[in-house]
Amino acid sequence: MRDSPPHTFTLSFIHLDREANAPLYRQIYSGLREAILQRRLAPGVRLPSTRDMADLFDVSRNTVVNAFEQLMAEGYVEARVGSGTYVTDRLPEAFLQAYRSEPPVRLHDGVRTLSRRGQSFARHYRSPARPLNHSLFLHGRPDVSAFPFETWARLAAKRYRDLPRRLFGYSRHPAGYRPLREAIAGYLRTARALRCEPEQIVIVSGSQEGLYLAGQVLLDPGDRAWIEDPGYMGARSALLCADAELCPIPVDDGGIDVDAGVEKAAGARVAYVTPSHQFPLGGTMSLARRSRLLQWSAASDAWILEDDYDSEFRYKGPPLASLQGLDVNRRVIYAGTFSKVLFPALRLGYLVIPGDLVEAFLVARSVVHLNAPIFEQVVLVDFMDGGHFNTHVRRMRTHYQERRDVFVEAAERELGGCLELGPADAGLHVTGWLPAGVDDEAVARRASELGIAVLPLSRLCLAQPPRPGLVMGFGAARPEAIPDGVRRLGQAITEVVEKGKECRERDML
């Protein structure tokens, strides 16, 4: 005897989809739960027996039992001995309200109470979703199309086959894969004259994380930190996140002006520098300044953060020795990255840390994010050990130099009158100075309309910029596209300069 005809009506809103990914019991569970929350199944109502419901939905009784057990576990229904299963009448009001007035997820409707840091994060948000239709001359971009992915894929395939499975578990060392640290130490000793042992190396997810960790370990809130001005924004954010007070120190073709730094903020705890290739101006820090900086740091118990982001690519003479290699007082934390020299999406970089500071960095690394994925580290070791790394660096140096030559030649020809190029001896970008008074943001906006992505220098300045300028990347630009791109950039500059003149003339009338 069927004892519950009314339910066949009540449950008609549950439609099972036998093709769906979700198992049938789950669909029944969801349907009943929804109905209870929406009060389609009122509190106290008795549900059909599992047998009846199995008939009703044409499923096995076990499927219904599973759904019931789930509902019971979560408190939506309760069994009464010898009587059957009932919708609970003690369902919390809040859950029911959820369904009565379910609001859509609202994005961007103002920020609720966050921490001060959280609020600051929210204020500094710039939508990254803006589609970037063009990237010609975007700074800091390596040419990923020239990376030997076939070789990489071959090494990876081999490792998927033969890598001991335990390496796919949790790593026990936050410093990263030991053979990679050995390979990096060897490379840095030879190529960058670093003094380092594998024990001093911590693998990080690109230099950004390295700078962030250094800020956390080295800086207390309110501590002062030298920052190059103009300089790299990512470093600025990392140090600000440690609640440091930034001290912008001027920069010229010889790198950061150390004397100005000492005069301005001798008591700073940290100096962030890019001695091999200042970002963005492109200069190399002179030996005298290196010496002065190291002296200052030793004398005032301060740390130096050396960011060596693209030193592999130097076109005039070989790469300069690192600051770290000259330091006897172990005051330098050296940050390097594989983003430029291999490819950015690899997300691998490294810190070289004075021995007595290593443990603090390792704990910081563990708390922030345990460690980097192992697989890329293993493949990278094979890539380095197999000689592919050295080959790639050599090949790319020529590759980028060709692009630099084309770019510089075109820029001198097309932009000679309106853009004065800074040093272009190294790296993937060059910075050019605009005539005084020209609005570099306006130039960048107009250039963007013409399909060119340049960075206004003023955006990298903390104190008043001495002169407006543009940061232009040539590394990812196809040589055949460069001359026309430079011409369009020239058009953007000319238009903004002309408009500026008109305005001034109008003002004088």
Add this chain to the structure above:
Amino acid sequence: MRDSPPHTFTLSFIHLDREANAPLYRQIYSGLREAILQRRLAPGVRLPSTRDMADLFDVSRNTVVNAFEQLMAEGYVEARVGSGTYVTDRLPEAFLQAYRSEPPVRLHDGVRTLSRRGQSFARHYRSPARPLNHSLFLHGRPDVSAFPFETWARLAAKRYRDLPRRLFGYSRHPAGYRPLREAIAGYLRTARALRCEPEQIVIVSGSQEGLYLAGQVLLDPGDRAWIEDPGYMGARSALLCADAELCPIPVDDGGIDVDAGVEKAAGARVAYVTPSHQFPLGGTMSLARRSRLLQWSAASDAWILEDDYDSEFRYKGPPLASLQGLDVNRRVIYAGTFSKVLFPALRLGYLVIPGDLVEAFLVARSVVHLNAPIFEQVVLVDFMDGGHFNTHVRRMRTHYQERRDVFVEAAERELGGCLELGPADAGLHVTGWLPAGVDDEAVARRASELGIAVLPLSRLCLAQPPRPGLVMGFGAARPEAIPDGVRRLGQAITEVVEKGKECRERDML
């Protein structure tokens, strides 16, 4: 006429290695630089001409020119017009000292001035290098040997071939690869009853990073945060890093005691909870407590951090719906990870964030470490879209259930008198209570000597532990190894209990 015979003597210490990786100019440069720094080549000394040196070393003149240019760029030598190249006599004293008294890199010789946070990091360091000879019953370990790496490798190989190269550049979205966020949102809606859109999802490098970011965005220094006691240590570290004041809230088989939390710290800003499967006790938070927790958070403007670390593996009934799915006030930040369900070295997890908080998290993510590596994200989407993810979860549920059954049966048989098991309905571990007064650290030490890796419960307690216990992982243990392992664990317990009795008896004499 050879004009510099003495130099042939002076330079005899430079040995070129024509088989070495470093180019010859680099070896000459290094040798000369070393000699200058060591004063083997004194300040003011004139170097041989490039032609002579080329003869001397049997290299091309260009090689020597390159070495000289490098030395000149770095300030070690200087050219005097019409006269030749000289070792500079203005070499900074500090550089020379470096070579006179070069100290070896000393590790572990005490920490110099770090930030307070840095000092705290250093204090909390525990050597991770300790070799772990045995891992039987280590908690939180999935069975990576059961992961279908062949399938994964096949999907990866395809992607190395066909993935657009631009995806190997810098990602423009710190939230992570959009198709992965879509796949995760779909999965969470179906399997965990979450209410979420892809826009609310931020891909992180495992849940540790998710918890860390949440701490940074939500907590000001001195803010109070509920933490389960006993509870997950990684969450504790993440919140401590935000300088929060931790409020340990007791836990029982029904999860965190919400009433106790409200009584103890009603004004807390954040509650960290593991409602699906409390770590380590294994309970599931009751519906009543869930409701109470959500009410409290809405009424007191507090946030809930829901850590759903292993909810995929539930052996009794299907997975419980998430707390996030019940919340109408968008007060829950939900953290999930692929570490347990796939493999830990993947280092991928996710946060589901209320819409109006997303931007703050994205900025925090950018500053801390830009974004996760793209390649694994792409392969993971293929893995999910191809149905491999669902298959794997289903297969592993059975796999782990078998191990749980063997473990629980062995433990009840072998340890019945001395270890009382808590709930084992889900996850990869079970916690057992030892008799009052037994030193669980001593048990763990003795077990370790017998080749068993268990975690003493007292180590997870902030306030006084109610009773000593052991956290035991069965997920990565081969079923055939379990009975003997449990027997050895029993031996360790018995020995420590007996020794304790003896001591007490001695004390009474």
